[in-house]
Structure formats: structure tokens, C-alpha cells
Amino acid sequence: MSLIATMIKTKKANDFSRQKIEKIQNERLKKLVSYTRKNSKFYAEKFKDICDDFKLTDLPVTTKPEMMRSFDSVLTDPAITMKRIDEFTSDLDNIGRMIDDKYLIFRTSGSTGNPAIVLYDKQNIEVSSAVAAFRTFARNEDYKSFMKHGKKTAGVFADYGFYLACGMSRYLQFKTPNKKSKITIDVNGPEKEIIERLNEFKPAMLSGYPSNLALLADFDELNIHPDIVITGGELLTDKIREKLTKKFGCYVxxxxxxxxxxxxxxxxxxxxxxxxxxxxxxxxxDNDYNPVNYGELSDKVLITNLSNYIQPFIRYELTDRIIVHNEKCSCNKNTMWIEIEGRTDDIFEFENGVKIAPMSLYKILEEIKSIKRFQMVQTSPKSLELRLIADDKASSFLKAKKNIESFFDSKDIKDVFIYLSDDDPKANEISGKFKHFYRDFT
Ligand SMILES: [Zn+2]
Incomplete structure (x- = not known):
């Protein structure tokens, strides 16, 4: 397919009925699986007992460690190997460039274990562009003012390494080097510098990680008036959405x-x-890969990417916890919609085996108005370190400690030592992503 054909197909699908969406999904799945069985040794073996008339749930699940272990045989192009990818990615000048003029290479940040290597073929890139073009904006009026203001886009992301945001924006820059409507600013740079560049560029669209944009929003020096703020990479909480809306005076x-x-x-x-x-x-x-009902929180998610033929992801496990809704949305779209639980955060497990979802702790801490920013690190099965930026740190901490302890009591979690850290909340030094909750012991 060409870019234009992909664009047209994607745009048309915006108006498809439920039936038609399911039909096209099923056709694309059949095509992908048949191609994959012929061209990927890994999947040929994995799917060897699957008949042609399969249902999606007949197909076995693939996990990241499994895929990384058998990397070369997963790929459908024998010319590409991990050895060649290692060589290619050892030269940072190759970020955003295609190997063999065919595939982009990305690395995941690996915040929950080892990073994955992900190849994008041209179709997968085209689909990303088409979806971005026709489905990014929630409201038409924001799209119109964005267009009117020259589509100037500033992304504050990890601007180094083979991460998706960085690699993709470099790739687009190489393709249209004279286009000055898009900049990426390194999220890990000094705040003063980020703010200066944003003020100077005056973006019509600002994008970045919600936690980081919330931090930047505290600076009075930051004086921009975008038409739209689009966050990604982490959960956008209501509180951050509200804060960004107030600061930037636009839809978030x-x-x-x-x-x-x-x-x-x-x-x-x-x-x-x-x-x-x-x-x-x-x-x-759920944890055993059984389907979870609509409206209920899952333990995991399986995704099947219908547009990537070089490195097929078929029933591939992600550790996000989501709720899928099949009730019709009043926006009139016929697609199902989801809620996501604090996606980059870790789940805490305590000595009695009780697991606590980050969302519950998030709500407790968010309710304490004097707390501006927080981060909680589980340092052992019995201890939690709380990092705070707050008006009155000591009393904010005591309030937080008391509320968390009474919540723990209700869950029968006993004797957890909660202590205030000398450190401020901080992002992961490698990925630039911020977690509100993470485990720091093995
Ligand atoms: Zn909707």
C-alpha cells in the first residue's frame, strides 16, 4: 500500500459500523497470520497446530522475553538479524534512519525489565501517520486553530537514543528537512532551557509526558499559548489535566x-x-490470559498489531491494566473505548501477598492539597519511601502517612514502614519517564 492508500483506508474507517470494523479486523488478522506463518520461523512453529479457520483466541500468546530470545526467527526478513541491528544501533547517527532502506529500529525504555527491540516496516509507519492525521484531535475546533497557526508542534520527550518519539521525529525530519514546523526538546535538559525554547518557538501543539508538563507548568516564566496540549507515555490524571488546562488555556x-x-x-x-x-x-x-469481561479491570492486555509485517506482534502481552467498554459512546464513534490504570507505575506487593494498585494510592495522595508532586518507592516488602514537593513537607508527609496507613489497615497490610525521603521526585535517568510508584528491590 502507498501512504495515500493507507490514509484513505484509515479515514474511511472512521465512519464504519461495528459490523464493518469487525469484518475488516478479521480480514487483516487472517492476512497477517497467513503471511507470518510463511515468513517467520518462530510463528510457523508456534502456530503449527492452528487450522486455517482459526479464531483469535486459538492463537498462543507471545511474551516479550520469548520474542527477544528468538528475535531473528521472529522477523519475516531473513536479511535482518540482531547482530546487524546491534551494529546499526551502535552508531547514534542512525537514529531515525532505515536499515536496508526498509525498516526503522526502536528500542523500548524497558522500565519494567529488559528493553525490547521493535522494527517498523513502511506500512506500519504509514498507519501511524494516518492515525495521527485523522484521529489525534478530540475536537475539530482545536484541529482548525492548530492548522491556522501553522501546525507548529513542540514535543518535550527523551530526545536521544532509539526511542519511538525520538526516532520517529528524526525520521520525519530527514524526510522533509526544510520543514520547520516541528521541534523536539529533550525532557532531561535543564528546565530553564526547555522553557526558553518553548517560549521562543511558540508551539500550536505542545506534547510531552503529563508529569513533566505539570512540572513545567509551575514556572511563571513559561509563557506559551498552544491550541492544544497532547500528553502521552503515562496516565493523564484529572488533576494534571486540570492544571495544564488552567496554565495553557486550551484543551488538554x-x-x-x-x-x-x-x-x-x-x-x-x-x-x-x-x-x-x-x-x-x-x-x-487476566493473569492466565483468560478474557476479562467488558467493564472489568484486566491484569494484562494482549495486542495484535495488524499493520506490522516485519516483526509481527500477535497476541503480544503488555503489562498495562485496562477496562474495555463496549457500550456506545455519545461521541458517536462505533469503536470500543478503554480506561487505563496508571500505566508506567509498578504494583506494590506486601508480605501478606496483598497487591495494591497504584491508582488507590494515587487518589489518597492527590487528595492532600498541600502536596504538589510526589513519588513513592517500595524499597522492601515492608518499607515505602515517599518523596514530596509540598508546601509544608513535614505536615504533608504526616497526613499522607496517616491516610495510607488507615487504607493499609483496611487491606490487612500490617507493619509497613513509611518514611519521608530527602530526595525530590525524579524521572528515570535513562528513559526520562516519570513513575509515581515503583519498586526498587528484587
Ligand atoms: Zn467517544
């Missing part, structure tokens, strides 16, 4: 994407994340 929205699946879901004007079901299949499952 998010989307749900990952390196392996690309654009998984885009936000509508009701604030719902609609799955791009024509190009991706999303299955909410």
Missing part, C-alpha cells in the same frame, strides 16, 4: 500508544480512549 487530551503496538487508542470529545480497531486488536485478559 491524551492518547494511548506503545512502541510495539503504535497508536492503540485516541481520545474523543467525551474524553474516552477509542481503540484504533481497524489496525490493532486489544484483548483485556
Amino acid at each position: 487530551q491524551t492518547h494511548y500508544s506503545c512502541t510495539e503496538g503504535g497508536e492503540i487508542a485516541c481520545e474523543c470529545k467525551e474524553g474516552h480512549l477509542h481503540i484504533n480497531e481497524d489496525w490493532i486488536i486489544v484483548e483485556p485478559v
